[in-house]
Each structure stands twice: as C-alpha cells, then as structure tokens.
Amino acid sequence: MEARISIITLGVIDLERSFRFYKEGLGFPTQGKLEDGIIFFQTSGTRLGLYPLDKLAEDVSPQINAERSGFPGFTLAHNTRTKEEVDRVLQLAEKAGGVVVKPPQMVFWGGYSGYFTDQDGYYWEVAWAEFWEFNKDGSLVV
C-alpha cells in the first residue's frame, strides 16, 4: 500500500454553506460545482472533499446511523510559515463564519497555535513553530 491519503471527505449538513465557507471564505480553489453533489478542493497533496453527511454514511453502509454527537475524534492542521499567519488565518476563518474555539497562543510543545471550527463543528488547528520545516510542495517534514 502506498502511504498516501488521497482525499479527506467531511460529511456536512448543508453542502452549499460549506462550499461557500471553504471556497469563498478560506479561498480554497476548486473546479467543483454545487450541482455535482460532491465537492473536491485542490488542496495540495491530499484533497479536501465535502459531501452531505447522510450520504457519506450511506456510502459506507445503509445500516450506519449518520448522527454525530460529541467530539468527532480528529483534527485537521494547517501549519503556517510565519507566526503572524496563524492570527490572520484564524481571523479569516472567523470572518467566513467559523468559530475560534482556541485563541492563538504559545503552547506546551513550543509552537503558536489556535483552533477554529467550521459550521459542522470540525476542528482545524492553525499552528506555527520555528522548528517545523516545509518541503517545496508545502508539505511538512516529519
């Protein structure tokens, strides 16, 4: 198996609202149209997908209850190249309709980090640290 996540698909309650948030609010590029019923963004490396939550669950199995409750269990991280960018991205997300659930701050592992949620309550960490290195394609050296 190649070590690769091709797509991360978020199951969303209102596809149009989420499409607007990620496309217009955060500025993620896409060729997708709402009529397609599923949206893929041209995020580098791994693509971000949006799909109605009930349909996503049904795609796995009609027996799955699509209801979500509590912590979804995962976070997405956007690592920035500068500390200032953390503040800017969180402001951008808030302006777009997201909620800053952890204001940017120095954290125990030595970075500067904050969290926002999108309209479905999925968590994005926006983080910078002096010691994180980037590859040419923007991916992290780990």
Place this chain on the structure above:
Amino acid sequence: MEARISIITLGVIDLERSFRFYKEGLGFPTQGKLEDGIIFFQTSGTRLGLYPLDKLAEDVSPQINAERSGFPGFTLAHNTRTKEEVDRVLQLAEKAGGVVVKPPQMVFWGGYSGYFTDQDGYYWEVAWAEFWEFNKDGSLVV
C-alpha cells in the same frame, strides 16, 4: 491562506495498537517512536498523525468531552492505481486488524470501492476508477 491540510490527526484509544496497525500493518513510514506520545507518518501530501483521543480533545480545550459516539462524520480515501490493488489493500487492512465494513464492489459513481475501519472505527475508503488521474506525486487530479 494556502490551500493545504498539513496534518490529519486521529484521536486514538490505544496509541501503541494504532501505531502498530499503521506502521507494521499498513506499512506507513515514520521516524516516530511510541515514547514521543504522538506519531506522525510520512504519508505524501497530508501527514497522518496519531494522538491519544483524550489528549487531542484537551488540546482544543479542557472543556471538551472527548467521548465519541456514532459516525465520526468523515472518511479518508486511498485511491489506487489498479482495480486489483483495492482488493489487496483491503486484505492487508484486515490482516493488520482492521475490519472490512464494505467489501469491494462496483459502485454507483462508476468506481470500484470498499471500506475498512481501523481499531478506533475511523473509515478508510479504498477506491479505484478508470477516470481518476494521478499527478506525479501520487495526488489526485481533481
């Protein structure tokens, strides 16, 4: 904001078990050690991270209840270059301790796809379709 997901971190119940599943079972490369308390895999594009579920929730806010129930709301997709690879990856995942929750089959959008879950119940779709194109780095053309 650059359109990029740097890391997807899965909150896991048993870090050692998950580390084994992804490293030894699926063969994902990593420089990480269990003692680090957090593991990053060198998946291309977006890095896969593993972190104890309660700590992940706490990282957002001590007020968050880490309890998960129901559908986590998202799926990870691994798109393969051949149809046969879908079968092979699902067999690999099962051998490693995952559960095949949707056997590989032709699906409505014209692809060949199945799903497995890891030990924490996170969903991986393994899919192939004639019309999906890959960039040189293995990422999907969308």
